[in-house]
Amino acid sequence: MEITQLFYGKIGSIYSYSSTILILCLMFIISLRLFLSRRKKAYFSLTISLVIIIFQYFLLIIYTLNQNTDLESTEYLAQLLHVLAFILINMGIYQLYNASKSKEYTYLLVFVAIGVIIGIIRYYLVLNQADPSLQYLRFQNIWIEIYLLLLTFLGFYLISPHIGQRLKYQFALTIYLFTHLSRIINHYILPDPKPSLLFIENFLPILFYIVLFIIIFDRVVELLQAIYDSSIKDGLTSLYNRHYFFNRVAEYMNRGERVSVIFCDIDNFKKLNDTKGHQMGDTVLKKVAAILMEESENIGLAGRYGGEELVILLTDTTLRVENIAEKVRRRVETESGVTVSIGYSKYRKTISPQELIEQADMAMYQSKKSGKNKVTAYPAH
Secondary structure, three states, X not given: OOHHHHOOOHHHHHHHHHHHHHHHHHHHHHHHHHHHHHOOHHHHHHHHHHHHHHHHHHHHHHHHHOOOOOOHHHHHHHHHHHHXXXXXXXXXXXXXXXXXXXXXXXXXXXXXXXXXXXXXXXXXXXXXXXXXOHHHHHHHHHHHHHHHHHHHHHHHHHHHHHOOOXXXXXXXXXXXXXHHHHHHHHHHHOOOOOHHHHHHHHHHHHHHHHHHHHHHHHHHHHHHHHHHHHHHEOOOOOOEOHHHHHHHHHHHHHOOOOOEEEEEEEOOHHHHHHHHOHHHHHHHHHHHHHHHHHHHXXXXXXXXXXXXXXXXXXXXXXXXXXXXXXXXXXXXXXXXXXXXXXXXXEOOOOOOHHHHHHHHHHHHXXXXXXXXXXXXXXXXX
């Protein structure tokens, strides 16, 4: 066997089809698992399309292994399945980023219907020929190839502007476009297939599905990260929520680390909401939260404990907690248009995580009672 057959001949085609099937099977397992656990329409579209594509490639392997027999209809069926799968997989990628509406489903049905109509017309044209020649069959088959080209361009126009990974998706469509153009030129225009175009036709689809796999995988990671973030972070301020904050305090204290808690409360926040509206209140809250987030970066973590109460867990024991608290107070006063009353408490072996937070809260209320806009330490008895 010559080495060139691995890239250009029948063996090259079977090798590329088999490699593509392996990639598709991996994508199918991930997509099916996500659909069974999440029940999202995007995963359903992807799962169905991947089943169709895998079946299509098995048909292509059968056709390649039996090219000396009359299996022209098998190849054409594979192409029809290719059209259906291409529509569904692009619909699935769109649904990963967008909620499907009636307009999108109308597009889907129209595109599928056009493919079916092309297939029916081709079937009856061939059926009415007593002994259709290979040239006649190829002339009838080219219309489905042209339709696939049209769908590729529609992907650039209809889907690319509406998804997050636009460049990756456009790169994948460009690969697909070159692959399909090579197929049309090689099978319908040139008298004899060129090895270079056969190589493109055989192996670029592998790259196409690898890029699609990366797009799907990255988007799934984004979605799972978003779900995780929503479970541990406050939606308005992006600070950690009360439950997560408490667990982190307990985690550090259980390890015996000498952490501190800074408890902040925005002064006159209810009056601000009543006089200037909740939108202004939310804006101020986000500004103060951003300051806490910046000041706690790399030295601890910040959270929203409830309402206008914000907290910092200081984990860097080399820093003086009173200095960090005072810096937060000064920055809030000068940068946000409001002031904060702050209290803090330091780790001691005799207290629990809940008590450490409560003590910082009590110190904060002492700041409130004694004039606001100040920092108070919880007294160590």
